Amino acid sequence: MPIIGRKFLITGGASLIASHLTRALIAGGASEVVLYDNLSLGSAALLGAFGSDARVRSIRGDVLRLPHLLDATTDATGIFALAGYLTLPFAENPAAGADVNVMGMINTLEAARLSSPCRVVFASSVAVYGSDVEGVVDESRGFRAGDISAAAAAYGASKLLGESLGRLYAQRYGVECCALRFSTVYGEHQHARGVNALYILEAMQALGAGRPIVVRGSGDEAHDYVYAGDVARACVRAMDAAGAAGAFNVASGRSTSVNEVVAMVLDEYGARLEPEHVADTRTVRSTAHHELHISTARAKEILGWEPAVPLREGISRLRRWLDAPERSIPS
Amino acid sequence: MPIIGRKFLITGGASLIASHLTRALIAGGASEVVLYDNLSLGSAALLGAFGSDARVRSIRGDVLRLPHLLDATTDATGIFALAGYLTLPFAENPAAGADVNVMGMINTLEAARLSSPCRVVFASSVAVYGSDVEGVVDESRGFRAGDISAAAAAYGASKLLGESLGRLYAQRYGVECCALRFSTVYGEHQHARGVNALYILEAMQALGAGRPIVVRGSGDEAHDYVYAGDVARACVRAMDAAGAAGAFNVASGRSTSVNEVVAMVLDEYGARLEPEHVADTRTVRSTAHHELHISTARAKEILGWEPAVPLREGISRLRRWLDAPERSIPS
Numbered sequence: 330m331p332i333i334g335r336k337f338l339i340t341g342g343a344s345l346i347a348s349h350l351t352r353a354l355i356a357g358g359a360s361e362v363v364l365y366d367n368l369s370l371g372s373a374a375l376l377g378a379f380g381s382d383a384r385v386r387s388i389r390g391d392v393l394r395l396p397h398l399l400d401a402t403t404d405a406t407g408i409f410a411l412a413g414y415l416t417l418p419f420a421e422n423p424a425a426g427a428d429v430n431v432m433g434m435i436n437t438l439e440a441a442r443l444s445s446p447c448r449v450v451f452a453s454s455v456a457v458y459g460s461d462v463e464g465v466v467d468e469s470r471g472f473r474a475g476d477i478s479a480a481a482a483a484y485g486a487s488k489l490l491g492e493s494l495g496r497l498y499a500q501r502y503g504v505e506c507c508a509l510r511f512s513t514v515y516g517e518h519q520h521a522r523g524v525n526a527l528y529i530l531e532a533m534q535a536l537g538a539g540r541p542i543v544v545r546g547s548g549d550e551a552h553d554y555v556y557a558g559d560v561a562r563a564c565v566r567a568m569d570a571a572g573a574a575g576a577f578n579v580a581s582g583r584s585t586s587v588n589e590v591v592a593m594v595l596d597e598y599g600a601r602l603e604p605e606h607v608a609d610t611r612t613v614r615s616t617a618h619h620e621l622h623i624s625t626a627r628a629k630e631i632l633g634w635e636p637a638v639p640l641r642e643g644i645s646r647l648r649r650w651l652d653a654p655e656r657s658i659p660s
Numbered sequence: 661m662p663i664i665g666r667k668f669l670i671t672g673g674a675s676l677i678a679s680h681l682t683r684a685l686i687a688g689g690a691s692e693v694v695l696y697d698n699l700s701l702g703s704a705a706l707l708g709a710f711g712s713d714a715r716v717r718s719i720r721g722d723v724l725r726l727p728h729l730l731d732a733t734t735d736a737t738g739i740f741a742l743a744g745y746l747t748l749p750f751a752e753n754p755a756a757g758a759d760v761n762v763m764g765m766i767n768t769l770e771a772a773r774l775s776s777p778c779r780v781v782f783a784s785s786v787a788v789y790g791s792d793v794e795g796v797v798d799e800s801r802g803f804r805a806g807d808i809s810a811a812a813a814a815y816g817a818s819k820l821l822g823e824s825l826g827r828l829y830a831q832r833y834g835v836e837c838c839a840l841r842f843s844t845v846y847g848e849h850q851h852a853r854g855v856n857a858l859y860i861l862e863a864m865q866a867l868g869a870g871r872p873i874v875v876r877g878s879g880d881e882a883h884d885y886v887y888a889g890d891v892a893r894a895c896v897r898a899m900d901a902a903g904a905a906g907a908f909n910v911a912s913g914r915s916t917s918v919n920e921v922v923a924m925v926l927d928e929y930g931a932r933l934e935p936e937h938v939a940d941t942r943t944v945r946s947t948a949h950h951e952l953h954i955s956t957a958r959a960k961e962i963l964g965w966e967p968a969v970p971l972r973e974g975i976s977r978l979r980r981w982l983d984a985p986e987r988s989i990p991s
Contacts (some may be wrong), residue, residue: 423828424766427821431762435755461802471792472820473802479827486821489803490758493817497754497811 333358337400338405340392340423340437341412346452346511348378348518350409355384358564365401367391369425370418375518392433393487395440402440402447407568410451410491412596415522419487420480430487431494438498440505445503450567453492453508454487454577455553455623457630460466467624468576489586492576497613499574509563512580512623516643517650525552528587529644533651541602542595546609550589551621556638556646566632573631580623581636590640597644609644663900664689669722669736671768674702677783677842679709679849680892681740686715688896698722699913700756701749706849723764725773733771733778735885738899740822741768741782741822746853750818751811761818762825769829775790776834781898784823784839784907786884786954788814798922798955799907823907830905838904840894843954845909846972847888848981856883860975863925864982873926877940879919882952884911887969887977891972897963904962911954912967921971928975 342364354362364387366376379385390397392412402408412433419426434451441447458466459482460475472489474482481565488510495506513525521527532542551604563579591604629632638646668685670678673695685693695718697707710716721728723743733739743764750757765782772778789797790813791806803820805813819841826837844856852858863873894910922935959965969977 370921420828420832422830423825424770427762427766428824431758431821435758439755469804469806470803471790471804473800474820474824475800479824479831483821483824483828486817486824489805490762490814490817490821493805493810493814494758495756497751497814500810501751501754 332565334360335406336361336363336404336595337407337411338363338365338402338410339411340365340368340433341371341452342366342387343368343373343376344411345516345518345520345557346514346560346564347409348375348412349516349557350564351379351385353561353565355382361386363388363391363401363405365392365398365413370414370522370566372479372518372520393428395436396434397526398440399443402444404638405444405447407448407450408437408441409568409609410434410449410566413452414484416456416481416484416524417522423483426483431490434491434494436503438494438504441504441506442498442502448506448568449495449504449506450564451491451495451506451508453488453510455510455512455578455580456481457489457492459485462618462621465622465624466578468578468627473559505572507567508576508580509567509586510576511560512553512555514560515647516555518557519648521645525558526554528552528590529554529594529647531546532591533648535592536598536600537651538601542591542604544587544604544606546592548604548606549586550585551584551619553583553621553623554585554640554643555579555581555636559636559638563628563632563634566634570632577628577632578623578625579628579634580625581640582623582625583640584621585640586619593641593644595627661835663896665691666737667735668696668738668740668742668899669694669696669733670742671696671764672783673697674699674704674707674916675742676849676888676898677742677845677891677937678740678853679706680788680847680888682710682716683897684892686713692717694719694730694732694736696721696723697743701853703849703851705950723767726767729767729771730774732761736775736778738781739768739772740895740899741765741780741981742894744783745815747787747812747815747855748853750815751904754814757814758818758837762821763813765822765825769825769835772835772883773833778835779899780826780835780837781895782822782826782839783836784819784841785816786841786909786911788823789822793949793952796953796955797909799909799958814950833919834883836903836905838898840898840910841907842888842891843884844892846885846978848977849888849918857885859883859921860885860925860978863922864979867925867929867931867933868982872933873922875918875922875935875937879922879935879937880917880950882915882950883919884914884952884954885916885971885974886910886912886967887974890969891969894959894963894965895982897965901963908959909954909956910959910965911956912971913954913956915952916971917950924972924975928979938970954979960971968975
């Protein structure tokens, strides 16, 4: 779907990614962007952040209420399906997490089906690989629960199911759908629900308060951090790339350990406080590996997308946002 | 949970497996067995099949209606979570399939949580391996969508999610849950919804009508056929094995090609009609491999369970059931 002159709906419209995506869609010439969010996890401030722009409309709505979602989708030519429970809130409320991630996706696909032609870009996750992330991880890799937590496995399985439902709706009802498998997304409008992005946020908050950064365990656990603005560009490309189907890794392609994150944050703040290492007692954790190489070759080839903002630069941007007066982090 | 003197609930109570399981539970000394089924897929005849036995009670209820399910679960010490959409009905109605397989499982876990202590035995499937079934398949194998159909992938992912939710409820609420990964289940009270069990049924129906058996494709596609009575024993053992957690393959451990199934059915009927080979044009198919070796070592070690009825014998039993007057196959 071309972006210029079109209407788009974003479920989970009051989220980190949605805030960057809305900006990208408006910049790309969209005539209308509807932010749809029930604010159970999203931020009310974000839902109102574009208040002065007549092209952005906010609806306080729930993806589990199909009639409301159908109404909001009228005349949209694309839906960005960002509404979902990440691993941490999923662990807190498994019933709500399963409902939103699965039935919310069903309702979104139904809305696209009934507003046809309407393309869906689904926010999936590299959690669909579970613990199976040795070597270079491309999209053909399977899911293995291995030793990951029950919540991380349930979250990953819910995203796998969402992707499969997209394939099924494409086959059965002709709804175009593609899935973007995000790694750890961070950036301005950061929230505290991403289990791995928390490493950045907690380090900044500690330094901001003059406390040493606390590292759980050895700190050599590695993650792939991708900047929310890069993710937003990938979403736009996936919507624009008519016929692109299946799943695409959307990641930085770089492996960064917690210790490296801490060093960057220390550098950003010009601080010399030694981090404090404590024992790791968490029961809800994501996959933990010493190296993580997520291939973005398919996204480059088919969507023409590549990550652009290095982590060090993203950390500076996040800090500038965080330092603004009266800033608070949505939980 | 011991079986003697206890009450058990079976969701999907009007199903192939439930009919064998009810018999096994009564034989094992259960004081009450509640068959809970909304008859959207189940068979009304099966729900009434134990009408003369006061220990068996039938409730026409929906797993998606939590208050009704909670009421039916009162004083039960175990739930067999058999309600679910198999691949074929899932393909026909993805929204209902996702709802029943995921939110139905959530409701079942909630019922167990609120009737605590109440153990759950979840009907999972070897579909959780997707196309990744080369070599000996034990429970550590991951899920790979590969080239399987969207419906088979969605079905497998829904079962993976059900298993993960069981782990999450165990961790969070202390609900004991274990998952049995069934291969292709067949037996008396066979229905027409199992994409692979259909090979047996269609062959019998063809011969019964004096027509040649039709084989789609080469017929060397292999499956693992496990007798419903063996599956019922595994369910009882899984309920009885206090503390047994995680997932167990419940299968024959034997690889049987469609051509071999056809040969056994021909032998059973003493028929010499040559099968007719036609092109395979199905869009909804399960995984297709030439060899399938599903390990049941874990079920043997921890549950003390082994399959007992060979396919040739099971086919005889199925035929005797099928030949009874006024028998019809539930779709």
